[in-house]
Amino acid sequence: MGKTNPVYRLKGAIFGLLLAVLCHGPVSAQSGPIIAVASNLRFVIEEVARSFHDESGMSVRFSFGSSGNLARQIIQGAPFEMFMSADEGYVFRVSEAGASVDQGKIYAVGRIAVYAPKGSPLQQMAFPADYGGILNKQTAQRFAIANPDLAPYGRAAKQALEHAGLWQAVRPRLIYGENISQTAQFILSGSTLGGIIAYAQALASPFKDNGDHQLIPASWHQPIAQRMVLLARAGETTRRFYAYLGESKAVAIFRKYGFTVQ
Structure with missing residues (x-):
C-alpha cells in the first residue's frame, strides 16, 4: 500500500468527519413526518425541503440510507x-408488500461521476484511459463504490467499470x-484513490471544492430511474410535499444538481 501525502490525509480526515456527521439519522426539522430518502439525494432534498417550508x-424530516x-x-x-x-x-x-x-412515480433520473480528491494520483487522470495503469500497481490504494447489492448507484458504478474495461x-x-453517502465518506477520508459517486454529490459541497470529477456517460450503465411513493400512513403534510416535488x-x-427531470 502506497504512502499518502500527510496534508491530503489530514484534509481527508476533516472532511470525512464532517460528512460522517451529516450522513446519519433524520434531519431537517425538529418535528414533522419522516420521509425515507436514498442517500444520493441528501443535498438536493434538503434544499427542496427549505423551499417547501418557505412556501407552505x-x-x-428525512431518514437517509441505501434504497x-x-x-x-x-x-x-x-x-x-x-x-x-x-x-x-x-x-x-x-x-407488493402492501x-x-x-x-x-419517477421523480428524476440520476447520473454517476468518477471522483478524485485533492492529492490523489487520479486527480489529473482521464477516465477511463489513464486509470488502468494506476489501479494495476501493487501499491495502489483502495477505490470506493457503493455496494452493488444494496445501492442502485453502486450497481451503476459496477456496470460503468465493466463497460470501461476496468x-x-x-x-x-x-x-x-x-x-452512496458512506462511499463518499470513504473517498474524502483520504484512505482511497477516489471512487464513483452520484453526480449530485460531485456538484455539492464539500466535494466540488476538494477534488475533481468526470461525468460518466449515461450509456455506460442502466438508467438510474428514481421513483417515489406515498406510504400507507401518509398524512396531509407529506402529501403536500409529494405534490411539491413536481412543481x-x-x-x-x-x-x-445534475438530475434529469421530465
Missing part, C-alpha cells in the same frame, strides 16, 4: 410516510459503502 410553513435497507425497514413497519428510492425496483417491492398507496483491475482494490421550483433544484 410545513416541515418534513434496499430503507425498503426493508418500510416493509417491516418503520414509521415513514413516504419513500424516495434511487431504484424504482425497491418501490415496487414496497408496493405498504404504499400505489406504485408511485472491473478486473479495480475489483481487488474496491471498498464498498453501504450507501417548477423543486424541479429546478433537482436539475441544478
Whole structure:
C-alpha cells in the first residue's frame, strides 16, 4: 500500500468527519413526518425541503440510507410516510408488500461521476484511459463504490467499470459503502484513490471544492430511474410535499444538481 501525502490525509480526515456527521439519522426539522430518502439525494432534498417550508410553513424530516435497507425497514413497519428510492425496483417491492398507496412515480433520473480528491494520483487522470495503469500497481490504494447489492448507484458504478474495461483491475482494490453517502465518506477520508459517486454529490459541497470529477456517460450503465411513493400512513403534510416535488421550483433544484427531470 502506497504512502499518502500527510496534508491530503489530514484534509481527508476533516472532511470525512464532517460528512460522517451529516450522513446519519433524520434531519431537517425538529418535528414533522419522516420521509425515507436514498442517500444520493441528501443535498438536493434538503434544499427542496427549505423551499417547501418557505412556501407552505410545513416541515418534513428525512431518514437517509441505501434504497434496499430503507425498503426493508418500510416493509417491516418503520414509521415513514413516504419513500424516495434511487431504484424504482425497491418501490415496487414496497408496493407488493402492501405498504404504499400505489406504485408511485419517477421523480428524476440520476447520473454517476468518477471522483478524485485533492492529492490523489487520479486527480489529473482521464477516465477511463489513464486509470488502468494506476489501479494495476501493487501499491495502489483502495477505490470506493457503493455496494452493488444494496445501492442502485453502486450497481451503476459496477456496470460503468465493466463497460470501461476496468472491473478486473479495480475489483481487488474496491471498498464498498453501504450507501452512496458512506462511499463518499470513504473517498474524502483520504484512505482511497477516489471512487464513483452520484453526480449530485460531485456538484455539492464539500466535494466540488476538494477534488475533481468526470461525468460518466449515461450509456455506460442502466438508467438510474428514481421513483417515489406515498406510504400507507401518509398524512396531509407529506402529501403536500409529494405534490411539491413536481412543481417548477423543486424541479429546478433537482436539475441544478445534475438530475434529469421530465
